[in-house]
Amino acid sequence: MKKITLGTLLLIGCSHFSMAQTETMPPSEKKEKMVDQFIGVQVNDLLRQVFNFNGSTSPLNTNPYLLTYSINSRTKGWGLRAGIGYNYSSTSSNDGITSVTNNLNDLSARVGIEKACELSGKWTAGFGLDLVYTSNDDHTVSTVSSNITPGITPFTGNDVTDTKTTSHSMGGGPQGWVRYSISKRILIGTESSFYYTTGDQQQTITIDGFTTSSPSSNGTKHGTFNTPIAVFLHVKF
Amino acid sequence: MHVKKSIAILMILSLVLVVYSCKKNNDKLNGTVYLDLPATPYNYAGTAFMAPPQVNQKATLGRVLFYDTHLSLNNAISCGSCHKQAEGFADNVALSVGYEGRLTKRNSKSISNITGDELDFRSIDTGFLPLFWDGREDALMGLVSRPITNHVEMGVSDFSVLPAKLSGLSYYSSLFSSAYGDPSITTDRISECVAIFLASIQSHSTRFDAFLQGFNPGTGQSSSTVYSPQELQGYNLFTTKYHCENCHHIVSNSYTTIDFKDIGLDKNYTDMGRGTITGNPADNGKFKVPSLRNVALTAPYMHDGRYKTLGEVIDHYSKNIQPSTNLDIQLRDSTTGHAMSMNIADNEKDAIIAFLNTFTDYQLVTDPKFSNPFKVKN
Secondary structure, three states: OHHHHHHHHHHHHHHHHHHHOOOOOOHHHOOOOOEEEEEEEEOHHHHHHHOOOOOOOOOOOOOOOOEEEEEEEOOOOEEEEEEEEEEEEEEEEEOOOEEEEEEEEEEEEEEEEEEEEEOOOOEEEEEEEEEEEEEEEEEEEEEEEOOOOEEOOOOOOEEEEEEEEEEEEEEEEEEEEEEEEOOOOEEEEEEEEEEEEEEEEEEEEEEOOEEEEEEEEEEEEEEEEEOOOOEEEEEEO | OHHHHHHHHHHHHHHHHHHHHOOOOOOOOOOEEEEOOOOOOOOOOOOOEOOOOOHHHHHHHHHHHHHOHHHOOOOOOOHHHHOEHHHOOEOOOOOOEOOOOOEOOOOOOOOOOOOOOOOEHHHHOOOOOOEOOOOOEOOHHHHHHHHHHOOOOOOOOOHHHHHHHHHOOOHHHHHHHHHHOOOOOOHHHHHHHHHHHHHHOOOOOOHHHHHHHOEEOOOOEEOOOOOOHHHHHHHHHHHHHOOHHHOOOOOOOOOOOOOEEOOOOOOOOOOOEHHHHHOOHHHOOEEEOOOOOOHHHOOOEOOOOOEOOHHHHHHHHHHOOOOOOOOOHHHEOOOOOOEOOOOOOHHHHHHHHHHHHHHOOOOHHHOHHHOOOEEEEO
16 A cells, blocks of 8 residues: 555656656746755655565564655755655454454654755755654454354354554654755655654453443653664655 | 546556455354364373473463464454464564554564473473573563563453453363363463473474484484485585584584574664663674574564565575674674675575475474364354
8 A cells, every 4th residue: 555655656756747847937937946845755665666685575664754845945954844654554364263354544744843954966964853743543353253162062153352542642853864866856865863752542442342441541652763764755846 | 638647547546446455354253163172182291301290281271272362452363373383383474463453573483392302391480492582581481471461462461361351261161170170260370381382382303303313423424315415415505614503503402592693684773682681782683593493484584574585594694794783703704804795606595495495394284283273164
């Protein structure tokens, strides 16, 4: 699912460039730009499909932000940034003894300020502060036989267990990035950050219509260091 | 215009794929589920030294517990969900799926011969060998509760609530009675029975075991003729030219190792491994050297399941060892100290893989005494 979305976004981005080449700029818009805007797409999974030298299949990258946007002053370098990532996954299995359906919804969003600096003609770097929000919503329904005894006995029914776990966390922290200009409009880069977040988690378990454990809420605290593994393809406009 | 049309088609196709992927599978259980246990328990003890009383009844109960999804918080998964008999009691995915569909942090290790190559029940409550990838436990009874209480794996945050839950299941009363003389369920009894079952999962019926029977330590040769020339070449490459035997003690110590090694998977560690347990920076990036028993069945490989095939594992040693901080000295060039490249030739790679394939125990993966006792009849 993530790959399909990525592919679609890249295709849209590429087609935008191809059409942009043919557009004629009106004379009134020929004044010098005050800001640079960047749209970034995380391309790790796509790159892994194309270049996978060591055959690794493990999900080492934990940076959740699939799409990023930033706008920076061309003169001072200061700017605003935002990022969003969403992942939905649904799996189910049924071996005749246990049936399980999982639905996972993960949302990550961030906004922040940053200062961009030009290192050389091709290289730029930046640093800043982000506010982050993360939401996870898990829903699992499992069904097992309610009457299992040694030997073959008549089948009498199932126990259906419905588990819902939701967690929300907020926080923030410093981040830094570096980008390389492949062309005038396309840049490739990576970023590193340390986000400290606090939040709560609630879990409700219902067995055959009866809630057997009341919602519980626990304070959760996380310090997450994102190493510069995520690769972003940025479009400048 | 043409581009816009293409994008529209692509978007519609994506939407169709999303809708198709969201389609619910049938979650009804339509068959008769029953517990298929023999009237006389299987023999799990063999000729083991100091087998506990009622060992076969306890192992039988351990087998039921091992495969019972009621041991997870929401009855979704069992120990056997991630340690599959057909996969040499490992999992066939890089990271296993927990009770809520979340992925575990590390690859599920094989648990056959978990306490070594000899059946020894003393290891149940006494530390013998480091367990897990990072050696966080060294006694089997301690190991049992770890995945059950893990918030991603089986989700039972309080192990002490499990006896009350299991007491509601009719089949446990007779099983605990025959193992202990009374039907009461305790956490210690649960741990002991699962631990006995785990210890009993022993694999010895491989072609390599037959080869070793004719082995002469003095000459380093075997009189056995079970190996093809290619497998014999693989054996020699493994034990002499590339010194794999130095860490995977398949000949000298029956596959058993207690070592933790950094084999240069990543230059910068993404998982500190043993270092997270000891807090010693010199242990960062080190993981327990896995047993190679049934290695052909236990793919994918490494602590994070990054390599899908044995060929990819050999390619790592051949040309992809990274210069990590704690890289094992045996994987460094003896003169420069840099990460070495073994440059294993293609025919050598084939021979080593042929040799590794002789570690497969087909009897283990079909043995009914280790199989899932919960059966379904449609």
